[in-house]
Amino acid sequence: MLGVAWYLVSNTLANLEARRIASGFAFLWREAGFEIGEAPFQRYSAADTYLKALAVGLANTFKVSLAGIVLTTVLGAAIGLFLVSANRLLKAVSRAYVEFMRNVPLLVQLFFWYALITETLPPPPQALQPLPGVFLSNRGIFFPLPGSAPVLEGFNFSGGLAITPEFAALLVGLVTYTAAFIAEIVRAGVLSVSRGQREAAYALGLTRALAMRHVVLPQALRVIVPPLTSQYLNLTKNSSLAVAIGYPDLVSIANTIINQTGQAIEGIAIIMAVYLTISLSISAFMNWYNARLK
Amino acid sequence: MNRLLSAVLGVVIAFLAWKFIDWALLHAVWQPDSKACRAAQGACWGFIAEKHRFILFGTYPYEQHWRPALASILLLLLWALSAWRMFWRWWLVLLWLAGLSVIGILMWGGVLGLPYVENQRWGGLILTLLLSSFGIALAFPLSILLALGRRSDLPVIQALCVGFIELIRGVPLISILFMASVMLPLFLPAGVSIDKLLRAQIALILFAAAYLAEVVRGGLQALPKEQYEAADALGLTYWQKTGTVILPQALRIAVPPLVNTIIGFFKDTSLVVIIGLFDLLQTIKVSLQDPAWSGYGVEAYLFAALVYFAFCFAMSLYSRRLERR
Secondary structure, three states: OHHHHHHHHHHHHHHHHHOOOOOOOHHHHOEOOOOOOOOOOOOOOOOOEHHHHHHHHHHHHHHHHHHHHHHHHHHHHHHHHHHOOOOHHHHHHHHHHHHHHHOOOHHHHHHHHHHHHHHHOOOHHHOEEEEOOEEEEOOEEEEOEOOEOOEEEOOEEEOOEEEOHHHHHHHHHHHHHHHHHHHHHHHHHHHHOOHHHHHHHHHOOOOHHHHHHHHHHHHHHHHHHHHHHHHHHHHHHHHHHHHHHOOOOHHHHHHHHHHHHOOHHHHHHHHHHHHHHHHHHHHHHHHHHHHHHO | OHHHHHHHHHHHHHHHHHHHHHHHHHOOEOOOOHHHHHHOOOOEOHHHHHHHHHHHHOOOOHHHOHHHHHHHHHHHHHHHHHOOHHHOOOHHHHHHHHHHHHHHHHHHOOOOOOOOOOHHHOOEHHHHHHHHHHHHHHHHHHHHHHHHHHOOOOHHHHHHHHHHHHHHHHOOHHHHHHHHHHHHHHHOOOOOOOOHHHHHHHHHHHHHHHHHHHHHHHHHHHOOHHHHHHHHHOOOOHHHHHHHHHHHHHHHHHHHHHHHHHHHHHHHHHHHHHHOOOEHHHHHHHHOOOHHHOOOHHHHHHHHHHHHHHHHHHHHHHHHHHHHO
């Protein structure tokens, strides 16, 4: 085993030397020299360091993951409850949704949403205005903020809250895809609560909705939470598909840096370290939660 | 209340369905005629009609397309046979080995009068099927070893298996694919190189193995303890016990979750697009770059979705039927 490891390391060192690729993390303090489309919570310019660029990528990963987790929980829970609803039409529609979403690769769905936004929405001068001040265009979606409304300047809007097509496509794709899996988890959780519990609640005079809220769901939550956290983890890992539609998340920034510096080992080590940290913290949380329930 | 909800929902669905049918069928253009497509109000399925050969077979030589077509049919036959309970025997392994060898000969050629086709030219649907079939076929034995290793009494082996499984499952597939495409070449001695397709295949095998290993471990854990004890009481060695008593039962228990993992893996092979392999999704993407046919992304990706859906939905129906028994 050690022999194999030594063989690989010596090959790698020889190759790095032959290709004149530096090693170590010193490159992180060099100037990045590339612009990034969106940098939430901080200012970034091409003159900043690679480290700063990675921080922007990480912020973008967190931004889309957190927004995605909140929205997919709401959508997934709603569809999950529809799956056990008494209305047969509602049930059938939600079943069809879940089956379709789960059986099509997320990447195909992301490409679809991106194509839908960039190909079917009009350019900014002809932007759709579904609500006063809100603009839908193939360059993004623009919302008014207090004191700053989006205004058309040349070929694009400025001011207000801008959502890029990349972010919108990634968020919609992640939310609708993960919601299908969460819906199944919620359904299984609700069905795991024994019939007697629900009947007892009805006998007490609770309506269907009240029985669901006060009797069934609190008990179902024990079954729901552990697989739900692993769906959150999946969503975060899947946000790395951003690189395919050009949203500047951690993986896509690291990929650009690898292409510029050739320091593939360091770049991939950074990606893996970040994701391992996230997934280990989520599983630590899950263990804590399970221990608390017992 | 319930009736009202049904009525409102029914109207909304009928409206959306009518809109969709109007776009996708009534006003659609079906002939490969880009001018008619530009003028049409509806969907441009002519795009698929024009590019279907490229989407299915990539840049494989045109007059040789029967070879990947035949290989795809053979692969699907292998999968269909493996779905039958009566074929779950050890000789199924031999059948797979034979089948995959025949497919390799068909695709590469160079013997029996078939012209040689280098694997840089493989592409389209067959590449998606090959990546997932070879991925599963090679990852499955590896995953059994990993699952057994994870339950091993030897601490070093156990730690290695746990470390490998958790590392792979903790990071996104795309980082493993990047690793295979940019890092693997650095590990090799000077002058040795592995081509891109093979590197991606290795990454996919390692990825699938980690996920399958957890499913196999589930099967091993679900087996009653008495089975292990009875095998020990008979004085069987570890490998006799595992091969004849434990695995045949544990793997049977694990089949439905295995099928679900295979569905997930089949979908995940689409990620090779990001490292530039010509799988089904990539051939569709590249077709869209033709200036005469650009701007039909919605149609193109709906078509991709339908193809993937057909395969995945068939597998999930099968897995559900198994669970119901």
